[in-house]
Amino acid sequence: MRILVVGGGTAGTIIANNLARRLGPETRAGKVRLTLLSASDRHMYQPGLLYVAFGQMAPDQLYRDEASLLEPNIDFHVDPVKQFVLDKNQVRTESGKVHEYDILVIATGSRMVPDETPGLTEGAEFFYTEASAVKMYQKLREFQGGRVAVAVGVPHKCPIAPVEVMFALNDFFKARGIRDKVQLKYYYPIGRIHTIENVAKWAKPEFDKIGVEYETLFNIREVDAKNKILKSEEGTEVEYDLLIVIPQHRGMEVIERDNMGQGGWIPTDRYKLTMNGHDNVYVVGDTTNLPVSKTGSAAHFQAEVVAENIASIVKIGSPVRDYDGKVYCFIEAGHDKATYAMFNYLNPPDLKPPSKPMHWFKLSYNQMYWTSVRGLL
């Protein structure tokens, strides 16, 4: 049995390690071959980028060597995929190699695409890459007062990030002693301030308390960077002094190039996590087109299901579990407090009041993540 995992992010790494442990005897006996392909030799803890943008983590704290995270019975290659040839059960890579598989896992993730919105790259700050997060911190540090606008592209990774940024901005400018010189404005795509109704209900009075003003049904159309004006699809215009944007995302280019899914999102069965029409191809994390949050948390819980099912196929010939839509997101709420949203397809989150222990747990998780991707937590 040849199992090929494409993507060395959260989902791909957890699946490879989880399978390596579950299928140790089979790999040692040569009955199973487990291969992981990644586009990078480094693994980034992406939630840490928000802390980098506020000067609370250094960029080098976000990385580990991918090889150091992997079980020894994983055949690991840094070699990005050039083409998926699904009808032949093959994957072709940039180096020219052809990998054949019996079971394929696609966990290629997503990327921000600010260039698709006119003026956005020139006019806005982001924190979804190392370079943009460092630049955003420098802009925040230099800022002396005025209107800070935070707007949100669709679709985007980490749906909790927009509200967390507002709390972090309030804390940041208070600590600098210039909060009274800063107007915080929040622009959100749908008709309430967060897509999860219970998060919106909780965040609204919190925003009122710290003086965050908001406008809803606001989708970014373009940015006039020269005159510092943000324009919406709905026809409104906003002046800003500093613009921070949660950028629109797409799946990886190879997915679109091979016509595997519009926007780079692969049509996926929401319970089995198999690619529609391909029972031996699993899709996990940001890469799916599922109506599920694009977060490391969703990727983690999906990865556990997929790994258990693939191992079961090897051992007993059939999968054993469905994915129930589980997501668990920490929410940094400012003032060194945090809460969380846990939900699945059928049960909405029930938010608890933010607390300091939950914030400390989040800070601890920033380190525990490395245990998580090793498949131990």
Next chain:
Amino acid sequence: MSVTKTIDARDTFCPGPLMELISYMKHASVGDVVELLSTDSGSAADIPEWVKKVGHEMVGTEQVDGVWHLKVRKAK
């Protein structure tokens, strides 16, 4: 009227039906009709509100067995 695409946003809390619709509309062609399936009770109000504000067109709203079927034509 033929539906170009059906988006199954039933039983989802995040990103939710309207986010799914906004996301799809970015890639759709003018004239495409999308049918959104939603079990969110708020969809029957907030989706027409956004469609009207942004300048697309609602071409159907009905509830069948607890599922909202909302049809939207991309107008620009």
